[in-house]
Amino acid sequence: MKQELHVLIIEDDFRVAEINRQLVEQVAGYQVTGVAKTGDEAMDLLTNSQELPDLILLDVFIPDRRGLEMLREIRSNFHTIDVIMLSAAKEAATIEEALRCGSFDYLIKPVDFSRFEQALLRFREQKFFFSSRQELEQTDIDRLIGIEPIAVLSEAVDGELPKGIDQLTLVGVMEILQSSTPTGINAMETGKAVGVSRSTARRYLEHLVSIGEAKAQLNYGEIGRPERRYIPWTK
Template identity: 55%
Template sequence: MLDAIQVLIVEDDFRIAEINRQFVNRVEGFVVAGIVKTGDEALTYLRGASDLPQLILLDVYIPDVQGLDLFWTLRNEFTEIDVIMMTAANEVETIVEALRGGIFDYMVKPVDFDRFERTLLSFRNQRHLLTTKTELMQEEIDLLTGLQITSMPPREDDERLPKGIDQLTLDKIKRILQESGESGITALDAGSNVGVSRSTARRYLEYLVSIKEADAQLKYGDIGRPERKYVPWTK
């Protein structure tokens, strides 16, 4: 099992920094390593850290640096750390430069939690894939790059699927469900494995229940709160 992913927040507005901290802590598998307000503080923190964070949430508008200068310093000096931009800057020129610099994602403020959670789950899924394998199949590479093949005609199955259900994600959810066996799987676990949010995974799992390819059971946690667990249909 992977250790918690350490996240450094670079944000000069203490209110937004606190919101970001709460967002990070709400996503399983992530923990805030630190919060800094300026470029100098960020570089001092990183240069003195015995264990570097794996991810940085970075604002473009930092008071002591110009534009994306801090971003490029981070990319050049700490190549092993991934960067997600969380900023109010939505100019195409800035976005293009950040994309060319290899950011993992670019989110424009204000950011809602569902969008934030999807990004972190996708990052965790990518990190898991890259740290547990020595070779990748083309489909796995496509999953990492987010490539969508739009020129291919839709499969016959796609035309019969309800709105909000796509065949590629459905196939991945079905595979995870089958692999879970009698122990079953929760929407949170399924989403983590596939790289989608818990609510999205639940939608797919409930669809499988509706077509009798899955069965839903109640699972009681440590504090007695029931949670739906999904198992392959066997009846």
């Protein structure tokens, strides 16, 4: 899975759109790549885009059509894009229809940032969950549909992460590791990609080794100290 997830905001109020953009970009690994004020503008952006967004934030109320109609149109024409509805609408029928039409989540305005962040982190974890597996067991499906919490890494199923290991950073390191070349990746390369120091990256990589998600190997060059490189265990 690519490191950064791209978001399109569909919101007719430019002030609200800017607030939503700031909220998105406070969550690590996300970038807003476009803002559309109407349904027609959004569809034009999507139709002519060279790279589709991973996620759309959509209001129920947009000028040229109902947001739920827009949701159905997006889900019909752009199957790889997920949608989170953001709206002041609290009617049970509206929320039920949004969820039936495939909305990943539904957030009521004014949006609480912690709940907003939770939605984006859950979306990111689910994307990684699918990209890191070729087959799913029943327990995996149970986590995805909410019977059990999603656990991206094996240790997260069994208990809390050790002190000094943050779940979000760990997911980022794991994504870099999974997308590395067959020769693997070192701590310096990982730190640069994730945005942490080399020592911090090494601590996370060694943690992945300790829980069986990665293995380390020494590469000996012609001169200097051997380089420790990390590669993911094949599932």
